[in-house]
Amino acid sequence: MDCLFCKIAAGEIPSNKIYEDDKVLAFYDIDPKAPVHFLVIPKEHIASADCITAENSTLIAHVFEVIAKIAADLKLEKGYRIVNNCGEHGGQTVGHLHFHILAGRSLTWPPG
Numbered sequence: 001m002d003c004l005f006c007k008i009a010a011g012e013i014p015s016n017k018i019y020e021d022d023k024v025l026a027f028y029d030i031d032p033k034a035p036v037h038f039l040v041i042p043k044e045h046i047a048s049a050d051c052i053t054a055e056n057s058t059l060i061a062h063v064f065e066v067i068a069k070i071a072a073d074l075k076l077e078k079g080y081r082i083v084n085n086c087g088e089h090g091g092q093t094v095g096h097l098h099f100h101i102l103a104g105r106s107l108t109w110p111p112g
């Protein structure tokens with residue numbers, strides 16, 4: 001399958017890694033939208049949030065445990081935003097489920 005984030009997860013394309021275990025990878029976004037901007041992905045190919053099911057939701061829960069751990073490690077005590085863009089109207093450009101973590105400045109709400 002020709003999937004950018006599967007290739008990053010497999011190490012075929014380099015990334016600036018923050019955290020890795022056998023199921024999850026976190027790496028800095030190549031085009032940061034905030035002073036701190038990284039992505040957390042399941043290594044398994046899941047196309048989008050639409051594809052979260054009872055069969056893979058334990059993995060998604062693990063993604064959120066990893067986010068909390070990294071936020072503590074990076075001392076993001078002033079807060080951060082977790083974003084998932086799903087589908088065309090959600091602004092998803094890479095078809096492998098990923099969560100953006102944005103931090104380091106006050107973020108506006110609501111999004112555009």
Ligand code: 5GP
Pocket residue numbers: 004015016027028029030031032084085091092093094095
């Ligand atoms: P989406 O638009 O699908 O929610 O987010 C995709 C994100 O992946 C974007 O923020 C984009 O900057 C990032 N991205 C795209 N290609 C690469 C890459 O090759 N390496 C890294 N680290 N990030 C990428």
Ligand code: ZN
Pocket residue numbers: 003004005006007044045046095096
């Ligand atoms: Zn993939």
